[in-house]
Amino acid sequence: MAPPAGDRPLATLLGDVIGSRTADDRQALHDTLTTALSEVSSEVSTIHDLQVTAGDEFQGTFATVGESLYAALLLRLRLHPDIDIRVGIGWGEVTVLDAENGTQDGPAWWAARAAVEWVEERQAATGWEHVRTAYRPAETAAAAASRTDAGPFPMDPGPSAEAINAALLCQDHLIGLLDTRSRHILEGLMHGRTQVKLAEELGLTRQAVNQRRKHDGLAIAVAAAESLRMVT
Template sequence: MTSVVTVIGDVRDSRSAPDRQQLHDVLTLALDEVSREVPGRHALRVTAGDEFQGTYVRLGEALAGVFALRLRLSPEVGVRFGIGRGDVTVLDEATGTQDGPGWWSARAAIDAVKAAEQETGWSATRTAYRSSQESDPVQEAVNAALVCQDLLVDSWDARTWSIVRGIMQGRTHSDIASELGISRQAVQQRRSAGLPMVLAAADRLASLP
């Protein structure tokens, strides 16, 4: 057994997608890009239908991978995530089939997200973390941060996501504005609305062991 951080994700409302093949292609491309940007122990890959999985050495890497994937897919493709930590056993090397407490924790986390989405006032929930350890000192703090992150980014429209992507790529306000067909001042106004704070919080989560 090896202790890892596991990620299970799935696409929200995928059955209502007008073109499921296109959705699959967009998802797999994003998974490949994120796996190169934030390398894990096992790359993110589609496992069945609209569900995908991957593993990481550190919790921070998993959180960075999840945020990077949302950055590529939002708001057109909504995704939920369950992040777990615990021992994992490889049952079949040829197929990559795995099992163990690490995966059970990730499954419990994504089930918690699905349940929370149905609760009044919690519809923005997209991410949760569960550890198989009896006492994980960071679990509650990480989940508190994820609740705040989910709430904040849920309010972002397509233009805000585009601006955030531009900022993450290190592009100038003028370049972002030109691409979006808006003024430089409009980009600055959105940036001034707290975007750097959200990105700084994501960076701090990415540093977790």
Template sequence: MDSRGAVDRATLHRAVTTALSDATAGAVDPPAFTVGDEFQGSYSSVGSAIAAAWQVRLAVAPTVDVRFGIGWGAVTVLDETTGIQDGPGWWSAREAIEWTAEAQRQPGLALVRTTYRTTDPTAPDAGPINAALMCRDHMFGSLDERSVRILKGLVSHRSKKQLAADEHISPSAVSQRAGRDGLDLIVSASRLLAETP
């Protein structure tokens, strides 16, 4: 997360802290801030980590956009007090987030926000997962604010009729927007990504 450009950093920090505290499903070590605007956590599966990252991203959108690096492998806590970690899982996640930051500088990949890396041959294959993540990131990053609000509602299992009332538009307009912007597809893809072992 790049919080340096935020007008009200304290409010932003509180919003992200709340989002992190809500993203504990499947957490072995719940997500929390470490240094500056970076945060980390450990999850029981790649799918749980992907789902948590998505949950956090949705919670703070469209006000702020967040980058995620997801890694697979063992993690060792070097210092319990500071939470400093090491190990293949930590280094894979670090490589993933650095790649994400670099990718954002390329026009064709400017909307990429989530990357998965591993060096473990027994881990879920990074190729197909990253392909799905890149496509979802691009679709989500292309949405306008109304579509983001509708997507958040769909993820929260609200009906299109309820969302139409919230937006003061017709249910048909919500359905058309969901089809045109791929909102139902984003919801379905996110469900499938969350099932990754």
């Protein structure tokens, strides 16, 4: 976890578990989710680590939109096939209401909530079943950046929602087409594990791993994820 960000805008990650109410063992679901959130938080740079907030919801804050997007993808891959999630990323002001309990509010969280709700709505549409992630900058950030009286340091409006969401739609669709083994390989490649190591983990030959890497576009998926991670 990085030092607090002060007054600058933050990227907020808000997510929930799909179909959690019908889970056979909600305690096991909670434990699996909590473990994955802790693991991913240790693998990325956070302002406030990912944690369960209430029921099947979880959240975290990041200095950049790119880092939050990378965390969202890692978390989705880590939880598959046991848990499916949807995630909204927001950008803007964050107000800490209770530092001890991690209670936060503000435009960035409202934007993240709107993004999650959009994902939930779009998932029900034919042809959009694989959508899991969306990004929204807070309206106040965009408005403040356009003001002429905002002073020498106007609020950063964040990266383009249109560009980021176009990339996320393609990423989600690709991930949605992958089976469990290919998702495992993708996560391994994102962590720099060799094809030999991944073959051992999956009980496959190195050639089989390489075939999946090429056929399923996993090298491109890794490159795209790394490019998105650089977005500030």
